[in-house]
Structure formats: structure tokens, C-alpha cells
Amino acid sequence: MPGAFDxxxxxxxxxxAGCEAAAAAARTxxxxxxxxxxxxxxxxxxxxxxxxxxxxxxxxxxxxxxxxLMGRMADQSGIQFRxxxxxxxxxxxxxxxxxxxxxxxxxxxxxxxxxGNLTLVEDGVEDLIVExxxxxxxxxxxxxxxxxxxxxxxxxxxxxxxxxxxxxxIEAGRIGEKPAxxxxxxxxxxxxxxxxxxxxxxxxxxxKTIDWSQLELQRADDEPTPFSFASQRIGVPQISCGIxxxxxxxxxxxxDNIHRSAVYSGAIAGRGPRYCPSIExxxxxxxxKDRHQVFLEPEGLDDDTVYPNGISxxxxxxxxxxxxxxxVGLENVRIIQPGYAIEYDYVxxxxxxxxxxVKSLPGLFLAGQINGTTGYEEAGAQGLVAGLNAGRLVxxxxxxxxxxxxxxxxxxxxxxxxxxxxxxYRMFTSRAEYRLALRADNADQRLTNKGIDLGVVGxxxxxxxHVKHQSLESGRQLLKSLALTPNEASKYGWKVNQDGQRRSxxxxxxxPDISFEQIIAAFPEAGGLTEGVRRQLAxxxxxxGYLERQNADxxxxxxxxxxxxxxxxxxxxxxxxxxxxxxxxEAVRPATLGHAARIEGVTxxxxxxxxxxxxxxxxERAVG
Numbered sequence: 001m002p003g004a005f006d007x008x009x010x011x012x013x014x015x016x017a018g019c020e021a022a023a024a025a026a027r028t029x030x031x032x033x034x035x036x037x038x039x040x041x042x043x044x045x046x047x048x049x050x051x052x053x054x055x056x057x058x059x060x061x062x063x064x065x066x067x068x069l070m071g072r073m074a075d076q077s078g079i080q081f082r083x084x085x086x087x088x089x090x091x092x093x094x095x096x097x098x099x100x101x102x103x104x105x106x107x108x109x110x111x112x113x114x115x116g117n118l119t120l121v122e123d124g125v126e127d128l129i130v131e132x133x134x135x136x137x138x139x140x141x142x143x144x145x146x147x148x149x150x151x152x153x154x155x156x157x158x159x160x161x162x163x164x165x166x167x168x169x170i171e172a173g174r175i176g177e178k179p180a181x182x183x184x185x186x187x188x189x190x191x192x193x194x195x196x197x198x199x200x201x202x203x204x205x206x207x208k209t210i211d212w213s214q215l216e217l218q219r220a221d222d223e224p225t226p227f228s229f230a231s232q233r234i235g236v237p238q239i240s241c242g243i244x245x246x247x248x249x250x251x252x253x254x255x256d257n258i259h260r261s262a263v264y265s266g267a268i269a270g271r272g273p274r275y276c277p278s279i280e281x282x283x284x285x286x287x288x289k290d291r292h293q294v295f296l297e298p299e300g301l302d303d304d305t306v307y308p309n310g311i312s313x314x315x316x317x318x319x320x321x322x323x324x325x326x327x328v329g330l331e332n333v334r335i336i337q338p339g340y341a342i343e344y345d346y347v348x349x350x351x352x353x354x355x356x357x358v359k360s361l362p363g364l365f366l367a368g369q370i371n372g373t374t375g376y377e378e379a380g381a382q383g384l385v386a387g388l389n390a391g392r393l394v395x396x397x398x399x400x401x402x403x404x405x406x407x408x409x410x411x412x413x414x415x416x417x418x419x420x421x422x423x424x425y426r427m428f429t430s431r432a433e434y435r436l437a438l439r440a441d442n443a444d445q446r447l448t449n450k451g452i453d454l455g456v457v458g459x460x461x462x463x464x465x466h467v468k469h470q471s472l473e474s475g476r477q478l479l480k481s482l483a484l485t486p487n488e489a490s491k492y493g494w495k496v497n498q499d500g501q502r503r504s505x506x507x508x509x510x511x512p513d514i515s516f517e518q519i520i521a522a523f524p525e526a527g528g529l530t531e532g533v534r535r536q537l538a539x540x541x542x543x544x545g546y547l548e549r550q551n552a553d554x555x556x557x558x559x560x561x562x563x564x565x566x567x568x569x570x571x572x573x574x575x576x577x578x579x580x581x582x583x584x585x586e587a588v589r590p591a592t593l594g595h596a597a598r599i600e601g602v603t604x605x606x607x608x609x610x611x612x613x614x615x616x617x618x619x620e621r622a623v624g
Contacts, residue, residue: 007033008394010138010148011387012125012183014042017154017368017379019108020068021387025152026117027067028391028455033146034112035121035138037177042120043073043108045376046156046174047201049099049299049307052227054084055427056377057095058408061443063380064228066388066451067461069111070380071227077103079239079301081224090539091436092429095225098241100300121146126182128364135363150390152365154383157199159184159345159370164198164262165338166316174342184345190361193348197424198268199374200278200312200341203320206334207298207306214329215242215296229444230464242296244329246279246311251290253323254283254315262314268343276374276426278341279311279323294327305336314341346372349416355389355399356382356413365390371416374424381409388456400454405434406446419600433604436550441539445469468532475526475533479506479541482523492522509541556611563593565614576609585610 009025011018014036022034036042051074052060064071078097085092112118124141128151137147158173158180173179188194220238258264261280277285282292295309308330313320317338324330349371351359356371358364367386368379389399402410411432416425429435438446448465451457457465482505486498494514496503505523508514516534520527529537567589571582581602590596593614597607 005144005146007031007119007137007146007148009033009150009152009387009390010035010146011152011154011390012036012138013154013156013158013368014039015044015046015154015156015368015379016070016376017156017383017386018152019043019112020063020070020380020383021152021154021365021367021390022118023069023112023115024066024384024387024456025150025391026115026387027458028388028395029117030150030391030394031119032117032387032391033119033121033148035123035125035140035146037122037124039109039120039122041105041177042112043105045099045101045104047199048309049101049297050096050309051078051099051376052094052096053377054092054094055408055429055431056375057084057093057227058429058438058440058443059377059381059412059427060095060227061229061440062407062409062447063377063384064230065443065447066384067448067457068380068384069108070377072230073104073107073111074099075226075228075231075234076107077236078224078227078234079103079236079298080220080241081226081234081238082218082221083225089542090441091439091543093440094429095227095440097224097227098220098239098297100236100303102300102303103236124178124180126180127186128183130361133362135361148394150363150365150393152367152383152386152390153183153370154366154368154379154386155180155183156369156379157342157344159187161342161344163340163342164268164314165340166260166262166314166319167265167267168316169267172342173344175337175340179344187345187347192351192358192360194345195348196343197346197369197372197421198263198341198343199276199369199424200314200339202279202308202311202313202339203324203335204299204337205296205306205308205324205330206336207296207304209332209334210242210296210306211329211331212242215244217241218243218295229468230461237301239298239301241298242329244294244296244327245291246294246323246327248290249326250323251283253319253326254280257315257319258284260316260319262341268314268341276312279313280315296329311339312341313339315339344369346370346421348372348420350418350420352417353399354401354413354417356386356417357389357393357399363390363393369424372421372425373412373416374426378412378425378427381412384456385409385413388454391456392454397455400456404432405437406450407443408432408438411438419598422600430603430605433608434550436543436546439539439543441536445472471530471533472536475529475537476506476540478525478529479509479519479523479537480504482525484508484522489522492518494518506537506541506544509538510544512542563611563614565590565592565596565610566617569614569617574610574613577606581606 008030011022080098084094127139129136161173161179163170217240224234365386367382
């Protein structure tokens with residue numbers, strides 16, 4: 001019989017990565033422990049009170065498709081659901097929700113408290129147990145030794161975390177909580193490649209002191225789009241957020257005091273997330289802009305705290321008060337908690353396998369911000385993969401690896417372990433060369449069956465998936481079996497090429513001006529399909545032709561990886577490149593397309609543009 005503190009898998013940390021890791025390991029059947037400083041902070045949203053968005057929403061759907069927690073917890077606590085990019089194609093739709101912090105935390109704690117194969121332990125972790133060159137467990141701050149053959153570390157910003165606010169320095173993993181010092185020392189002692197990164201958060205405001213009458217209000221969608229494929233509807237009341245802007249007076253206060261920012265004073269060595277810059281960065285880097293948007297996001301239905309998204313800062317408290325009160329609607333606002341930057345240790349993710357196991361120490365897995373990422377969604381996705389693979393390791397099964405072609409999770413992890421990071425990594429749809437196939441709407445169709453095979457999807461979710469999958473397959477076959485000639489189609493007012501070619505209802509559904517309702521008018525048999533099946537099949541039919549061309553592009557890209565790039569290539573002449581990508585290519589001057597692909601920040605779309613340009617240029621050089 002195992003001892004009182006013996007487990008198969010131990011997960012260190014109760015943030016988003018830790019919750020997903022612990023639940024995933026438990027779903028594989030592993031006897032799992034989640035060890036964290038405070039059980040009361042499990043599921044805490046340390047920074048912004050929102051989940052999802054562009055790219056990030058795809059990750060949440062994929063976590064859910066693998067029977068993870070984040071999507072369902074968000075559906076139980078979301079107070080403003082919005083589907084971003086709705087005016088564009090479904091491939092880049094981004095499900096997002098403003099979250100009630102308390103409801104999310106309570107939902108997550110309730111879920112994990114009764115989770116099968118999972119024990120929650122309140123203790124800090126100071127050290128690893130290493131025996132015979134393998135992981136053997138952890139040592140708690142209480143002195144207790146918890147033994148396990150697989151350990152997942154998900155410490156977020158706690159590894160030697162230091163909070164910076166002006167000249168203030170506070171050792172903390174987040175406000176009011178001590179950092180993890182001993183565990184960080186252990187990782188350094190293992191000679192892992194490590195460094196420092198930073199992130200930041202804005203002041204928290206008292207919503208009762210905001211003049212909402214001066215602000216534009218942004219409403220939730222009339223019909224909320226849930227994250228989880230298991231959620232039928234959203235029952236949480238929906239709220240509006242406020243929109244305001246900084247102005248020249250705001251920028252002057254910041255510019256006059258920028259030397260007192262912890263970032264600009266040189267107090268912080270770690271690099272911050274370029275795609276979520278502090279307000280000091282915005283004022284300094286975009287000096288030509290006279291205003292920046294600020295979203296005022298309520299943190300809960302019964303909480304007056306408001307998160308001002310867009311003004312993250314490490315300026316001194318008195319300067320924060322001065323610049324915030326120059327903003328329309330915030331002239332008399334009360335600051336509940338000043339903003340701050342936090343600097344912390346991370347491990348270069350190139351030290352990991354694609355299964356997120358440390359190459360130099362079998363049985364040790366890392367997930368979340370410790371791997372150089374930023375964001376709840378990126379952390380949760382890594383946590384799920386690390387927990388899954390920890391569970392598989394103790395069962396003697398090979399690691400599960402997700403390909404770039406099948407999931408944003410695959411893109412995320414491949415980017416990390418192949419390229420490493422020089423700044424906190426954030427997911428975007430542009431990072432995926434297969435994004436037309438990797439849509440948020442089809443995450444379950446792509447991943448749930450694989451999750452069943454891997455042993456991480458429970459019986460109830462598997463049954464639900466099989467019923468839906470069968471309904472979709474029957475619907476596809478039905479639409480492909482029904483057909484009309486162009487002449488017959490024209491009788492329904494459809495504008496199609498009169499080439500005499502008989503086309504199926506599936507083919508006609510791909511036409512942008514032919515709706516499913518029109519398909520049913522022509523083919524009454526299709527009227528028996530449910531609304532959900534119709535919606536899904538309409539998206540699939542729309543993308544069918546594009547996917548064929550995209551797959552051909554990708555295959556061409558793979559064949560041409562060794563294509564030589566001329567040394568004197570003028571990157572300004574290459575269409576389709578962002579300024580950021582162009583500057584990186586000019587700095588490195590890659591010799592081949594494969595070399596260009598390995599430059600951090602060079603997207604798959606940029607590579608396709610580069611490939612086309614070089615191929616067009618080759619005959620010109622030959623003639624010249």
C-alpha cells in the first residue's frame with residue numbers, strides 16, 4: 001500500500017496550468033495530487049478577468065475538446081460573451097468572455113474538490129526529490145516529502161517573483177503571496193537554461209466612482225456563444241463594459257515621469273509581452289498617437305472592482321493616480337489597488353520534449369508561464385498536455401504529441417520547444433499555417449477522438465461526441481447524395497454557372513449567396529437536420545475548396561524548405577510581410593526557406609509569401 005503522501009503524479013501550483021494538469025492526469029487514471037500554497041486561491045484569475053479572444057479562444061475550445069476544464073468553468077462564470085471577428089470568416093472567429101472572478105474560482109474549486117483520482121494538498125513546494133537521475137517527488141515547505149514518479153511544475157510568476165511599482169520592490173509571486181525561492185534554486189542547480197521575464201497589470205478601480213454616463217458602453221452578444229461543446233446555454237446574467245481613451249494630458253503625465261517607471265528606470269531586466277505593452281511603452285513607442293483605448297471591465301456581478309484593460313503600468317502609485325484621473329469618466333475615480341509589474345524566472349522551453357518533459361530529468365514536466373508564455377489559455381493548454389503525458393508516463397505509455405496540422409495546441413508547443421522565447425509568448429491565429437482547418441467550431445471533431453484514444457476524455461464526453469459525430473457524418477452524406485443541375489438550381493433563383501454539371505447540395509452550400517434555408521427549400525430532406533448540425537455543415541462546406549488549396553500550399557512549402565534565398569533579396573519588395581517580419585528577415589538574411597521558418601516571429605503566411613516571391617524572381621535572374 002502506498003504511504004500517506006505517495007502519488008503517481010504531483011502537480012505543483014493551482015493556477016490555470018495546474019488545474020488542467022491535475023485534472024488531465026487524474027482522467028488518465030493516475031493517482032494525482034495538486035499541491036499549492038493556498039487551496040483558497042485555486043482557479044484564481046491573477047490578471048485580467050477575461051478568457052478567450054483571437055487565437056486564445058481556439059485554445060479554450062481545444063482544451064474543452066480534450067475534456068478539460070477551462071471552457072466549462074468560463075461558461076458557468078462568464079458575464080459578457082462576445083464572438084470577436086464575427087464579420088470575418090469562421091476560421092478567425094474568437095470566442096471571448098468577461099469573467100466573474102469569484103464565480104470562476106468557486107466553479108473551479110468545486111469541480112476539483114470532487115474530481116476522481118485527485119487529492120488537493122495545501123503546502124508550498126521547496127524542492128524536488130531526484131533519485132537515480134529520475135524525478136521522485138517533491139519536498140514541501142512543511143518538511144513533508146510527497147513521492148511520485150512524475151511531477152508537473154506550473155508555478156506561473158512565483159519563481160523568485162518580484163513586484164515592481166516605481167521604486168518599490170516586493171518579493172511576491174503575485175500581490176500578497178510569497179514567491180517560490182527554493183524551487184527556483186533547484187532548477188538553476190540542474191543547469192537548466194533559465195532567464196527572467198516580466199508581465200504587468202493595471203490598477204483596480206472602484207466602479208462606484210466611475211462616471212459611466214460619459215462612456216460608450218459595449219454590450220454582450222444577444223445570443224452568447226459558449227466555450228464548451230457540452231454547454232447548452234449561458235445562464236449567467238450579462239453585463240456591458242465601458243470604453244474610454246487616454247488623451248494628450250494623460251500622455252504628458254506619463255512622459256514626464258517615465259524615468260520613474262520600473263521598466264524604464266532599468267530596475268527590471270526581464271522582457272515583457274510586446275502584444276500587451278504597458279501604458280508607458282505605448283506612450284514611448286507610439287509618441288505620434290494622441291490616445292489609446294481603455295476597456296473598463298467589471299470583475300463580477302456583485303463586485304464593484306473594475307479592471308481598466310489597456311493601462312498596465314509600473315509607475316509609482318501617486319503617478320498612477322495622476323494619469324488615471326485625466327481620463328474621461330475617471331476624473332474622480334478611487335484606486336482600490338495600484339498596478340504593478342512582476343518579474344519572474346522561466347525555463348527556456350527548448351529544454352523540453354514536445355510532450356513538455358524536461359529532457360535532462362525524466363519524470364519532470366513544466367507548463368505555463370514557467371515555459372515563457374503569457375495568458376491563461378496558453379497556460380491551460382500546456383497544463384493539459386503536461387498532465388496527460390505525466391499520467392501516460394507512469395502507465396508506461398508513450399508521450400502524446402499534437403501536430404501543428406491538428407491543433408493550435410500543437411502550434412503552441414512546437415513554437416516553444418523549437419524556437420524558444422525571447423519575450424512572453426502569446427497565441428495568434430497568424431501563427432498557424434493550417435488555420436482554415438484549425439477553427440474554433442470544429443475543435444471537437446479534430447481532437448476528441450484522439451483524446452479518447454489517449455485516455456484523457458471521460459465516458460460522458462466520449463458518448464456526447466460520438467452522438468454529434470454521427471449526426472454530422474449522416475448530414476454530410478445526405479447533402480452529398482442530393483443533387484441538381486444548374487438549370488434546375490436556377491428555378492430557385494440560385495446564380496450558378498450554367499455548365500450543365502450536376503452539383504450536390506453540399507457543393508451548392510459552399511456558394512456565399514446560398515443559405516441552408518434555401519437548400520432546404522430545394523431539398524426538403526435536409527430539413528430534418530438539427531440547427532447545430534446545419535450550422536456546422538454550412539461552415540465546413542464553405543471551407544472545403546479553400547482547404548484543398550491550403551493543403552496544396554503547405555505541401556509545396558514543405559517540398560521547398562531547402563529553397564535558396566538570394567543574399568541580396570529586397571524584402572521590401574515581398575508582398576504580404578508585416579513590418580515586424582520584414583525587419584527580422586533583413587536582420588538575419590536567412591539562406592534558405594527552412595532557415596527563415598526557424599526565425600522567431602516569422603509566420604507561416606509570411607513564408608508562403610516569401611516562397612512565391614523567390615520563385616517568381618528566379619526566372620528573372622536567369623534571364624538577366
